Amino acid sequence: MTKMTVLEALNAAMAHELEHDPDVVLLGEDIGIAGGIFRTTQGLQNRFGKDRVIDTPLDEKGIAAHAVGMALYGMKPVVEIQFSGFIHDCIEQVMFCGAKYRWVLGGEYSVPMTIRAPSFGGIMGGIWHSHSPESYFAHGSGIKIIAPNTPQDAYSMLIAAIRDPDPVLVLEPVPLYRTLRGEVDVDLPVPEIGKAEIKRPGADVTALVYGPLTHKTVEVAESLSKEKNIDVEVIDLKSLIPFDIDTIISSVEKTGKLVIIHEASQTMGFGAEIAASVQSKAFGYLEAPIDRVCAPDVPHSYRVGDEFYIPNKDRIRAGIIKTMEAVY
Amino acid sequence: MSTQTDKKFTGNPREPVPVPLSRANELDIRQVLDSEGNVNGNISDPNLSEEEMRKFYEMMMLVRAIDDRGWKLQRSGRIAFWIPILGQEAVQVAVTCALDDHDWIFRAHRELAVWLLRGNSLEMMFAQFYGAEQEPLRGRRLPCLIGSRDINLISSTTQVGASLPHAVGAAWAAKLKGGKEKVLIFFGDGSASRGEFHSAMNFAGIHQPPVIMVCVNNGWAVTTPLDRQTAVDNFASKGDSYGVRNVRVDGNDPLALYTVTKDAHDNIEKYGPTLIEAVTFRLGYHTSSDNPDLYRHEQECELWRPWDPIRRTRLYMENKGWWDQSKEDALITLHQDEIQTAVTSAEAMDIPGPASQFDDVFAETNWMLEEQKARILSEVSEGSSDD
Ligand SMILES: Cc1ncc(C[n+]2csc(CCOP(=O)(O)OP(=O)(O)O)c2C)c(N)n1
Ligand SMILES: [Mg+2]
Numbered sequence: 001m002t003k004m005t006v007l008e009a010l011n012a013a014m015a016h017e018l019e020h021d022p023d024v025v026l027l028g029e030d031i032g033i034a035g036g037i038f039r040t041t042q043g044l045q046n047r048f049g050k051d052r053v054i055d056t057p058l059d060e061k062g063i064a065a066h067a068v069g070m071a072l073y074g075m076k077p078v079v080e081i082q083f084s085g086f087i088h089d090c091i092e093q094v095m096f097c098g099a100k101y102r103w104v105l106g107g108e109y110s111v112p113m114t115i116r117a118p119s120f121g122g123i124m125g126g127i128w129h130s131h132s133p134e135s136y137f138a139h140g141s142g143i144k145i146i147a148p149n150t151p152q153d154a155y156s157m158l159i160a161a162i163r164d165p166d167p168v169l170v171l172e173p174v175p176l177y178r179t180l181r182g183e184v185d186v187d188l189p190v191p192e193i194g195k196a197e198i199k200r201p202g203a204d205v206t207a208l209v210y211g212p213l214t215h216k217t218v219e220v221a222e223s224l225s226k227e228k229n230i231d232v233e234v235i236d237l238k239s240l241i242p243f244d245i246d247t248i249i250s251s252v253e254k255t256g257k258l259v260i261i262h263e264a265s266q267t268m269g270f271g272a273e274i275a276a277s278v279q280s281k282a283f284g285y286l287e288a289p290i291d292r293v294c295a296p297d298v299p300h301s302y303r304v305g306d307e308f309y310i311p312n313k314d315r316i317r318a319g320i321i322k323t324m325e326a327v328y
Numbered sequence: 329m330s331t332q333t334d335k336k337f338t339g340n341p342r343e344p345v346p347v348p349l350s351r352a353n354e355l356d357i358r359q360v361l362d363s364e365g366n367v368n369g370n371i372s373d374p375n376l377s378e379e380e381m382r383k384f385y386e387m388m389m390l391v392r393a394i395d396d397r398g399w400k401l402q403r404s405g406r407i408a409f410w411i412p413i414l415g416q417e418a419v420q421v422a423v424t425c426a427l428d429d430h431d432w433i434f435r436a437h438r439e440l441a442v443w444l445l446r447g448n449s450l451e452m453m454f455a456q457f458y459g460a461e462q463e464p465l466r467g468r469r470l471p472c473l474i475g476s477r478d479i480n481l482i483s484s485t486t487q488v489g490a491s492l493p494h495a496v497g498a499a500w501a502a503k504l505k506g507g508k509e510k511v512l513i514f515f516g517d518g519s520a521s522r523g524e525f526h527s528a529m530n531f532a533g534i535h536q537p538p539v540i541m542v543c544v545n546n547g548w549a550v551t552t553p554l555d556r557q558t559a560v561d562n563f564a565s566k567g568d569s570y571g572v573r574n575v576r577v578d579g580n581d582p583l584a585l586y587t588v589t590k591d592a593h594d595n596i597e598k599y600g601p602t603l604i605e606a607v608t609f610r611l612g613y614h615t616s617s618d619n620p621d622l623y624r625h626e627q628e629c630e631l632w633r634p635w636d637p638i639r640r641t642r643l644y645m646e647n648k649g650w651w652d653q654s655k656e657d658a659l660i661t662l663h664q665d666e667i668q669t670a671v672t673s674a675e676a677m678d679i680p681g682p683a684s685q686f687d688d689v690f691a692e693t694n695w696m697l698e699e700q701k702a703r704i705l706s707e708v709s710e711g712s713s714d715d
Contacts, residue, residue, distance in 0.1 A: 055556045058519065058557065059523065124408040125470070127469070127486060296700035297696060298689050298697070299689075302468055303468070304679070304681070308704060318706075
């Protein structure tokens with residue numbers, strides 16, 4: 001066990017895969033000499049060379065497109081998009097080429113590429129440096145989406161993504177990169193993509209969350225337990241496509257109440273899909289309407305976005321209390 | 329906005345390349361001034377009046393003073409982010425001065441001078457840096473990304489290069505609708521790698537709209553030097569493949585920049601669109617989140633310092649007898665005072681509240697937004713933040 005930040009854990013995961021699998025290459029803007037603007041790949045070009053840790057031109061679509069070609073041939077490219085606000089230029093290449101090749105080519109080819117997307121807000125980054133891109137990708141098919149938010153998950157889940165035979169989008173928690181440090185056991189088995197984790201068991205209401213908001217939600221749960229005697233079960237979704245319906249349903253069967261929390265804007269946000277699935281599979285257990293605490297359908301503003309766009313603790317708390325008080 | 333903090337050096341920066349401006353003829357770079365401010369180049373001095381030259385010089389100096397103050401405000405934590413201009417003052421000043429005020433300018437991320445040259449105030453500029461409710465963009469955009477319709481200045485969308493086709497499209501529309509405006513866009517060497525650059529050039533070549541595309545080649549895109557960005561680092565020549573007239577110019581020579589831009593502008597009916605490559609250098613950090621010590625030899629900056637546009641312009645003006653140390657000292661004091669007033673005024677302004685983010689999503693709001701807004705306002709205590 002070693003203590004690492006989220007950033008160090010991601011770096012260690014990439015180093016491990018570069019070392020053990022000659023098919024793995026990294027591509028991205030500025031990732032080489034300085035290790036990317038966040039320094040996630042720091043030191044890797046020196047260690048593995050310029051042919052495996054590749055500085056690309058400033059062209060997100062081009063990066064994704066060439067990685068698709070490399071993956072078709074049998075390599076495992078790991079692409080860094082500098083900020084997930086700039087990922088949309090890749091959508092045709094990732095969603096309509098990379099994520100479809102297996103199907104349109106009759107299962108004869110695959111595209112085992114990983115896209116690392118530094119995501120989520122909290123650094124006063126404004127509209128494109130505070131972005132949650134998951135819905136744009138979740139609506140397609142053929143790409144998995146994960147959102148690790150601890151050093152251990154960052155390490156293990158990035159390795160799982162790189163080894164996965166299909167495209168995987170990794171939503172990395174920018175605001176936690178350097179601020180969250182924790183134990184990482186590099187010998188743990190590589191996790192299966194698609195498993196959620198109960199972060200805090202509780203009996204009264206289920207709070208389902210992913211990304212950096214997971215930590216805020218646990219804090220809110222602790223204070224609600226002390227102040228209002230509300231026992232919140234917090235589930236960290238960790239994987240969006242596929243998502244762990246069994247863990248969610250058994251929690252809802254126990255609590256009868258569900259609040260979904262995410263930073264992405266509300267309409268067609270991932271919470272909508274979860275709410276639809278839960279009501280169809282656990283309708284009889286629900287004691288209150290499923291609530292969503294998420295960003296409004298507006299862009300993230302530089303000055304007020306971190307406070308009022310991303311759900312803050314006041315809003316998470318209000319959502320949980322409202323659900324607890326809902327009467328039928 | 330903070331992305332990284334460590335100073336640990338890991339890279340092996342490439343050896344500094346010679347300053348292309350010192351080989352202007354060989355590299356087909358239009359130039360009036362040599363590094364010592366003498367008229368010694370391959371195109372003739374436009375012979376601007378003393379008054380016009382003072383305007384250039386004083387604006388470049390003001391931009392540098394703003395840049396210096398903005399950097400310090402960021403470093404002391406009073407604003408969250410800063411985008412330096414150091415060393416690139418000439419392009420934005422000379423190019424803007426070659427246009428008419430009704431011409432549209434699409435900006436990239438370093439052009440603060442346009443705002444002031446077109447008559448907007450220093451107070452409102454600093455209000456934008458502070459994200460005040462009163463500034464035209466209402467605190468929505470990162471510091472430095474100013475823009476305002478009253479001066480025909482369109483702020484960058486942030487996705488670098490993405491607005492190139494918007495500039496071409498706007499110019500094309502002006503042509504179709506018989507508008508008198510011409511359109512100019514600033515973009516960087518890195519931005520030229522995006523598909524939009526090629527698309528914009530292709531459409532511009534075919535439809536010949538009144539557009540001028542200024543590639544501000546400052547040698548770097550964050551940590552990426554030119555040789556990693558393109559195998560042909562003559563950006564102007566890329567216009568040839570699309571049938572777009574193109575010119576390479578010394579980007580630290582306001583006289584050459586003015587000459588070339590004015591020519592492209594005044595003869596646009598004859599020439600059609602022009603791609604101008606302004607060869608300059610980013611002496612400073614990429615942004616306040618950057619640390620060039622990780623990827624660039626300081627020696628490279630040293631090579632560029634003699635080519636500093638402000639230094640060259642001052643030498644030119646001194647040779648003409650238009651400038652001296654006492655004028656310089658007075659100007660510096662004046663700028664410090666003006667900037668201090670602007671800072672004080674910006675700090676007294678209001679911060680936008682949570683409701684303001686719901687404005688301007690559509691021309692008219694709708695029930696979806698109203699419902700979300702009502703809920704957020706009822707759940708947050710204004711001004712409260714939890715971390
Ligand atoms: C599409 C996109 N990708 C990445 C970024 C992050 N980014 C901001 S500025 C920049 C470099 C731009 O280089 P260049 O166009 O040469 O302009 P310069 O910063 O040198 O003025 C990058 C990569 C961005 N803003 N947009
Ligand atoms: Mg550049």
